[in-house]
Amino acid sequence: MTAFIHSTYCNASLLAGLVFLFMGYFIRRYPPRSMKTWYGYRSFYSTQNIETWHAANAHAAHISRRIGLLLLGFGIVCAFLFRAQTELFFYVTISPVVVGALYMVGYTEWKLGQEFDEEGKKREEKPL
Secondary structure (H helix, E strand, O other), X not given: OHHHHOOOOOOHHHHHHHHXXXXXXXHHHOOOOOOOOOOOOOOOOXXXXXXHHHHHHHHXXXXXXXXXXXXXXXXXXXXXXXXXXXXXHHHHHHHHHHHHHHHHHHHHHHHHHHHEOOOOOEXXXXXX
16 A cells, blocks of 8 residues: 555546546536535635526536546656656646646636626627
């Protein structure tokens, strides 16, 4: 067990990739029905009403699965490129996790801003 923990196959990108992938699949398959559940994407914008709640969780689940796949791939590549867990290895494998989490939040909030106004009401489609 210690050999695995100290190997390059136990890295932040791989482990976080699995978490992001599982989280995205779980929220997509079993979306939280109310804002009082223990899981789901929570922010000020997403908890304005039930419509924004469902939209935010749908967007977060979608992007979370994509980020999870990218992190898994990146973690496997890093496991092959590095021979030992060095300080550079930690920075290289943790940085994409932080960037992916920030991207998921930013993307979801941006999508909510596109779909809903400041009061949480759905924006009307403008005809072309």
